[in-house]
Amino acid sequence: MKRFIxxxxxALLLTAGLMTGCGGGEPVPVDEAxxxxxxxxxxxxxxxxxxxxxPLGHRKVRLYFPSASSGKLVSESRDIFDSPSPGDRxxxxxxxxxxxxxxxxxxxxxxxxxxxxxVYVTDGGVAFADFSADLKLAxxxxxxxxxxxxxxxxxxxALNINEIRKVGILVDGEECETLxxxxxxxxxxxxxxxxxx
Amino acid sequence: MRRLITLLAVPLxxxxxxxxxxxxxxxxxxILVTVDSSGPSTRLVVTKMGKVLHAITxxxxxxxxxxxxxxxxxxxxxxxxxxxxVGWSLENxxxxxxxxxxxxxxxxxxxxxxxxxxxxxxxxxxxxxDAPMKIEDxxxxxxxxxxxxxxxxxxxxxxxxxxxxxxKDVTLVLARKLRTQLQKDPTVSVVxxxxxxxxxxxxxxxxxxNHNRADLFISIHLNASRxxxxxxxxxxxxxxxxxxxxxxxxxxQENANGGSQDGLKAAMPDYKERGLDLxxxxxxxxxxxxxxxxxxxxxxxxxxxxxxxxxxxxRQAPFRVLMGATMPAILAEVGFVTNGDEERMLRQDxxxxxxxxxxxxxxxxxxxxxxxxxxxxxxxx
Numbered sequence: 361m362k363r364f365i366x367x368x369x370x371a372l373l374l375t376a377g378l379m380t381g382c383g384g385g386e387p388v389p390v391d392e393a394x395x396x397x398x399x400x401x402x403x404x405x406x407x408x409x410x411x412x413x414x415p416l417g418h419r420k421v422r423l424y425f426p427s428a429s430s431g432k433l434v435s436e437s438r439d440i441f442d443s444p445s446p447g448d449r450x451x452x453x454x455x456x457x458x459x460x461x462x463x464x465x466x467x468x469x470x471x472x473x474x475x476x477x478x479v480y481v482t483d484g485g486v487a488f489a490d491f492s493a494d495l496k497l498a499x500x501x502x503x504x505x506x507x508x509x510x511x512x513x514x515x516x517x518a519l520n521i522n523e524i525r526k527v528g529i530l531v532d533g534e535e536c537e538t539l540x541x542x543x544x545x546x547x548x549x550x551x552x553x554x555x556x557x
Numbered sequence: 558m559r560r561l562i563t564l565l566a567v568p569l570x571x572x573x574x575x576x577x578x579x580x581x582x583x584x585x586x587x588i589l590v591t592v593d594s595s596g597p598s599t600r601l602v603v604t605k606m607g608k609v610l611h612a613i614t615x616x617x618x619x620x621x622x623x624x625x626x627x628x629x630x631x632x633x634x635x636x637x638x639x640x641x642x643v644g645w646s647l648e649n650x651x652x653x654x655x656x657x658x659x660x661x662x663x664x665x666x667x668x669x670x671x672x673x674x675x676x677x678x679x680x681x682x683x684x685x686x687d688a689p690m691k692i693e694d695x696x697x698x699x700x701x702x703x704x705x706x707x708x709x710x711x712x713x714x715x716x717x718x719x720x721x722x723x724x725k726d727v728t729l730v731l732a733r734k735l736r737t738q739l740q741k742d743p744t745v746s747v748v749x750x751x752x753x754x755x756x757x758x759x760x761x762x763x764x765x766x767n768h769n770r771a772d773l774f775i776s777i778h779l780n781a782s783r784x785x786x787x788x789x790x791x792x793x794x795x796x797x798x799x800x801x802x803x804x805x806x807x808x809x810q811e812n813a814n815g816g817s818q819d820g821l822k823a824a825m826p827d828y829k830e831r832g833l834d835l836x837x838x839x840x841x842x843x844x845x846x847x848x849x850x851x852x853x854x855x856x857x858x859x860x861x862x863x864x865x866x867x868x869x870x871x872r873q874a875p876f877r878v879l880m881g882a883t884m885p886a887i888l889a890e891v892g893f894v895t896n897g898d899e900e901r902m903l904r905q906d907x908x909x910x911x912x913x914x915x916x917x918x919x920x921x922x923x924x925x926x927x928x929x930x931x932x933x934x935x936x937x938x
Contacts, residue, residue, distance in 0.1 A: 431787060467783060478671060488669060501716025501724060502781025503890060507874050533671055544877040
């Protein structure tokens with residue numbers, strides 16, 4: 361009897377070992393299974409490099425900020441790395457935009473503290489820029505700030521990156537109806553040239 | 558020997574039991590399907606797809622989304638019964654069949670990441686936004702109907718000035734005064750989208766205008782800016798340019814080719830036939846672009862005289878409240894509540910009266926201008 365119990369005990373241990381290994385575990389959450397940002401998985405394939413990394417050239421872009429003296433956008437030039445991936449260029453442009461303007465004639469496009477969560481460009485030429493939730497909270501009431509904030513982002517991407525025709529703005533990964541109650545953000549927007557001086 | 562058999566039998570039996578227990582859930586990705594018809598298109602969103610690849614194919618009377626791996630969805634099918642989407646159902650664990658209605662023209666799809674989801678915008682002819690609720694003062698048919706929309710309301714206060722002036726209160730006062738002024742003309746009937754301090758969703762405001770077969774839609778707001786010096790009026794209208802470069806390009810081509818669809822197709826031979834109908838019909842406001850522009854110009858002209866602004870003018874932006882309007886529609890920002898001087902003036906009844914008179918004159922100028930050419934707004938449906 362004693363012998364039998366010993367063997368049963370070992371058998372149960374074996375069973376426990378096998379069970380944890382097969383199908384009894386938790387499925388991997390979807391979000392973690394996907395790559396984080398466009399920087400790690402660009403939409404189109406990067407060319408294979410036989411001789412090792414070539415240094416990237418530079419490209420001049422124009423960032424658009426709300427004017428400090430009128431209800432329009434003003435531009436400032438910046439240098440970004442000329443990456444073959446449009447998503448990568450978009451990420452650089454938005455990071456620079458978030459840092460803020462350098463001249464007195466321009467104001468911040470996005471409130472301090474707002475983070476860029478991710479940006480990616482689809483095959484159809486639509487860029488999606490995903491910001492942290494503070495983007496919505498920090499714009500107070502009026503349509504002017506909302507219009508200029510949206511088009512600072514849209515124009516900075518669409519007018520500098522050939523592959524981008526329209527820009528969709530997401531907050532916390534989700535599509536939004538408006539930013540502060542006026543602009544319709546349900547569908548991606550093309551650049552608005554009339555706002556530029 | 559017996560011991561050996563026992564040793565092996567228990568785990569093997571347990572394993573067998575486990576495979577039976579878990580077989581139900583293995584292999585199929587659980588997806589979620591939602592449909593939203595409140596926007597400019599009927600939007601279908603498929604979420605929780607994980608890494609499942611998919612392909613979209615369009616047929617005569619349905620659109621297929623075929624998944625590379627089996628999926629599961631609850632419920633397995635839904636009837637919507639709209640002019641664009643009749644319903645959807647999942648077949649064979651892999652094919653999501655979207656049955657399209659007579660109004661369907663084309664689709665656009667977007668793939669978002671983190672979390673992974675597919676957005677399918679089904680575009681085409683749809684019923685204009687309509688209000689399901691009862692409108693007390695539905696205007697009689699022989700009058701000119703003007704819908705005035707006091708911005709914000711209820712829990713949505715709008716912008717607030719440095720000394721505490723609240724946008725939603727001022728817009729309501731202005732709207733009521735404007736109604737009185739406009740109705741001095743016995744052929745005019747005015748409907749307010751709200752006549753008390755209550756919250757009204759943006760789409761409902763537009764629906765009220767459509768429901769009342771309004772000839773004009775005017776939304777009244779106060780502006781706000783981080784720039785404290787910003788002052789004066791701005792008038793917005795919606796144009797195809799604000800939302801779609803392609804529409805503007807096609808509209809330009811159409812004029813160049815004598816205004817016929819054949820002319821359009823000749824100009825762009827590779828453009829999908831269905832795409833043409835879609836672009837030209839896409840937004841209800843498209844038909845009223847010229848008139849909305851004229852109304853906005855008239856308002857801005859009068860407001861400029863009143864507030865002494867020169868640079869600020871008529872603007873175009875994809876404003877939600879103007880999107881679904883089936884008549885000339887504008888949004889008038891009558892001043893900056895964030896500007897100390899303007900805020901003080903906006904507290905004065907006399908100044909509000911002057912704003913209202915300016916808006917009334919603008920409406921009259923616009924209507925006089927209308928009679929010089931045929932306009933669809935003149936036809937009551």
